[in-house]
Amino acid sequence: MANKRKRSKPQGPRPGAAAPAAPAESRQARRAEARKTEREDAPVKPAPRFELVREPVFWFGFEVSWAKLALARFVIFTLLAIDALLQLSHAPRYGAGGFNVAQLPGLDALGAGRIGFELGQLACAYLFIYAALGVATRVVVPASAAIYAWLYFGSQLDSYQHHYLVALVLLLACFIPWQRREEAEPETPIRTWAVRLILVQLGIMYLWAAISKMSPAWLDGRTITGQITGPLRAVIEDTVGFKAAARFTVLAELVLAVVVWIRPAWFIALPLGVAFHVGILASGLEIGLFAYLMLAFYVFVIPDRAVVWAANLAPLRAVRAGLRAVRIENTIPSAIALAVCLGLGLLLARFTRFHAGFDLAIVLTAFPILAVTVARLRGRLSVIPWLGLAHVLALALWLVIDRTSSLAVDYYRFWGGNARRLGEPAVAELAYRRLTEIAPDLPNGHYQLGRLLLDGEDEEAGLEELREAQRLEPLRARAWLAEAQWLVKKGRKAEAIEKAQEAVYSEPTNQTARDLLDSLTGTKSTPPQGAAPASDDDTDQP
């Protein structure tokens, strides 16, 4: 609109403007003339836009500043990306034993299996990073919402309420204009009914959560006594007591149900909601990143002027200006930049230890290429560096989370353990072999693989694995015990006694080891075959 106005602006002197005056004589007069000329030459400021707001204004007139929307986008989607990756250790439970119960009747067969769940969560994490950076949000938000919904509704395995909330919020997030408009500045108001709907959804959630607690078992503090374990437990015990804490919880939820979606009441919602969820964080409840995610939603109720003020601080202004300057519109440098990013992304993915991580990364490499192609066809060239950067950062997050957590180790440990318990030794062997490859210094993989191989045909390899486990966990009896029991089965009693003694030396408190040694040396009458089997423990801790 402003451009149109500029184009239609007459090029000659303005109608009614004064004719050019004769050159001024004095210095003061010349300065005044220069100022006047400057004013006249200055571009015409666009008139404030008065758009008609559709009724009901409550929904369609709801606005948040661009700075707040961008902050919420970054915080929420980054947390969701991390959460998606942290779910990966749950993958082996999906499809295990061919059993599944979906959230909705009739969808059991559509639920994800182990590989499907892993690929889905990795893809979600990848797409969430794009969304966090505001890249291709019209594609990545609906795509990630669809994948998340498939994973959630396809199985009751991870059916906590917060998964349901995330599925709903992602659906609503598809209707939020996350991508920055060309002219948007931190204070630019962005009209979005979907953000209002997310806040109303939070209000509804708090309301029903409060209603569910209106029972004697909650109000007298019995329920909360059995649930809270963290540092908050001692604080409550030493101060208000569990009964008062339980009643305050209901009151807080009722208040939040009303104030979280009404802008004039945000001054209550913000401190109360943040304190409430920080309290939940300190309560030791096993809810993963849910409390953090709830805190992230409270970005929406921070006063706009505070976020705009922060966004206009000099360092952030400089960062913004720098980021906007990154535009490579020439074809060859664009192609080189993208190729470097794609190559770097694949390199990062190569070092991740997730089962299907690298294969998926290869497939995902097509996404920025496709997006760039579409962007070029639509004449948008400045997106190329952002697509490349988002690709690299998304895969870098995979690597960082993998290498700073036990996710990959847990994945193979759980996979092997499930398969072993459900009577699939070949699958268990595959999982434990991979576990020993990615974590050769952890004894559990060697121990379990050794037991499996001794039960199979490759006894020599099994013994080697057990001995590696014995070397890696010198203070644990289980690997010595497993070898001793195998020797008993083979009728090699003298060697079995020797290994049983090693088992007792390494872990004198292990009753199974002592029983076996006693039975082998004749101290006890129990036959050696009757001794308890070696530990089935899947952990690496003594």
Added chain:
Amino acid sequence: MTSGIQRLLRETARVTKLSALMSTWQGRFIAVFVIAQLLLPLHYYLARKDPHDERFAWRMFSPMRMARCVPSVAIDDRPVNLGSEFHEAWLEIAARGRFSVLEAMGAALCAKHPKAEVRLSIQCTYLDREPQSYGGYDMCTVPYL
């Protein structure tokens, strides 16, 4: 205080412009979404036969979450170790007494052991009510708890 209440009433009045709301697809979406979210949890209180199944009802950390159930299964009167049949994550859900999962377990065992009698039962203890037992009959004949 009075101005706060007035503001609340004003906000509520602004929400209820239903005819205007229903004139666009976005408005219809909002209406359906809000009504569904307000009413869906009612299903738990009014219609759901399984008190342990708190999904879609926003019953976070409710007293029912503290219920503990012990499922037991016998095939032709021989006890079955569920740990060798189902993943432990499913057993954890079964230990919370969720009927839909237990019924699916019964159905899976019936399919695996055709012509056999699969008796499934759960004994549950609660924080706020007396212990209760469910099932105990052949799930292949009556597949619901």
